[in-house]
Amino acid sequence: MSTLFSSAKQLQDAQGMDLGHTDWLRVTQQRINLFAEATGDHQWIHVDPERAAHGPFxxxxxxGYLTLALANLFMPQLMQFANLAMGVNYGTDRLRFPAAVKVGSRVRGHGEVLSVEALGDTLQAVVRISIEIEGSQRPGCVVDTISRYTFNPLEQ
Structure with missing residues (x-):
């Protein structure tokens, strides 16, 4: 269940908030292959099931970047906005890939609001997204996302 933010104050007050978890998502070979096509990364550990069966995993x-991209899928499942004039992805900080995500694994996102800073009329929020792997103690990815949000002025 996502948290709804309707004002700048609500987002500012969310610093330190645990946003909970998303639903589980199965990572299929088809998703991996589509990512390989989109990026041109056809390394055998991703796209050759026969060879990969005898490989290190x-x-x-x-x-790794597919796992990172899932943060973009999971973020709106964790945070929703109303009364927003504009929101933009500003970048990331502290990106890590602690564990490999094997084909067929189920993953989910976990979010935590690390900081919210006012930049004029805009808020910059740093939200840590951990891509958890079912049955694994280590996540597949941990990234501190940086987003900027501008809310419409509230009616008096």
């Missing part, structure tokens, strides 16, 4: 694994 025992199966194909998702690209």
């Amino acid at each position: 025992g199966a194909c694994i998702a690209h």
